[in-house]
Amino acid sequence: MPKNTAENVTADEVVQADAHQHSYIANNSKADYLKRLRRIEGQARGLQRMVEEEKYCIDILTQVAAMKKALEAVALGLLDEHMAHCVAGAVRAGGEEADLKLKEASDAIARLVRS
């Protein structure tokens, strides 16, 4: 992530300045998300092995439920950071962007609740 060298910019302004990268994820939590997602990837591979070996269906379903929960936890964590940084930043800045960010967050929440 490119460092912003300006001195008196707020974290939010840094975000606004970059259309493709979003510094909403604190560095330590970023490593944590990556770790959790790697574990989820491992669960997906484990499921393939279980299906390949025709393990007992109920055990496979138990793993799927665990993986779904892990994925949900990642989503809720990311959403928290997004609201505390991007959405809150936009709300403080005000204007159309604030409405847009709130609407976008609402839609993302609805997709999560319904998925």
Added chain:
Amino acid sequence: MPKNTAENVTADEVVQADAHQHSYIANNSKADYLKRLRRIEGQARGLQRMVEEEKYCIDILTQVAAMKKALEAVALGLLDEHMAHCVAGAVRAGGEEADLKLKEASDAIARLVRS
């Protein structure tokens, strides 16, 4: 399922010979499940890349929701086959095993609904 007779089998291959295999998955649907799980594994890797590159949070959440749906579809498919084969088989055989299988399926459904 073909038995593995090779000597230097990997841990995974050993499991192939496992007595706890369950042929509830028709061969053609097995290939289909593996394909879908590989795609889900790919989604998990894609998510890591998105977090790594600090992509926009809402886009990450959209991917998570899609992955959750894909996982759910796999679970529902496996559950169908389980009920049509294992559970129905146990019910036809009758006795305690039938009750056990029904209870087990109910618990798995509850975990899926609640996860």
Added chain:
Amino acid sequence: MPKNTAENVTADEVVQADAHQHSYIANNSKADYLKRLRRIEGQARGLQRMVEEEKYCIDILTQVAAMKKALEAVALGLLDEHMAHCVAGAVRAGGEEADLKLKEASDAIARLVRS
């Protein structure tokens, strides 16, 4: 519910004989379901009062989540009884009806998981 007076009919046959009533719910659990559904109805009324009185949104959402869980528990309970009676009965009887009942149960489970 009209009692079936024939002596040598199984519970399943009673069900088959009546297109509109389904004796899948044991009498004692029926009273329990009605009690739980009355409580859920009460929760729906409580929510109206909260909205009417403009109670704090988060408290309303907490109530909604509780109500959703209560509803889910009722659904899972009914599904259990349905599988243990109607589906198992149809499976024992065999034929097309068994496949139909299994398919129907699967679809109901999918609706619950996705709703």
Added chain:
Amino acid sequence: MPKNTAENVTADEVVQADAHQHSYIANNSKADYLKRLRRIEGQARGLQRMVEEEKYCIDILTQVAAMKKALEAVALGLLDEHMAHCVAGAVRAGGEEADLKLKEASDAIARLVRS
């Protein structure tokens, strides 16, 4: 709750005087929420009737899924208004209250996603 001493006030008007009211719900959407919640209450009563009359279990489950979706839609709507008003307001005001409101909203979202 402070009593309203006017004589011909409706129950609703009394409630308006309450110190704990939260005017986050626009008047027109309030009427809409009440209408939807009354419909949900009606669905809860309909379910009791179905259980009472021992209607076909699958039909009952279909109704439960519909009711769950209706409840979810109410929750998502209320959450939207809460974020656009209370949370955004607190964020603009800044300070501890902003963090508290964001945390509270996150927790409510997690309860909805997991319920």
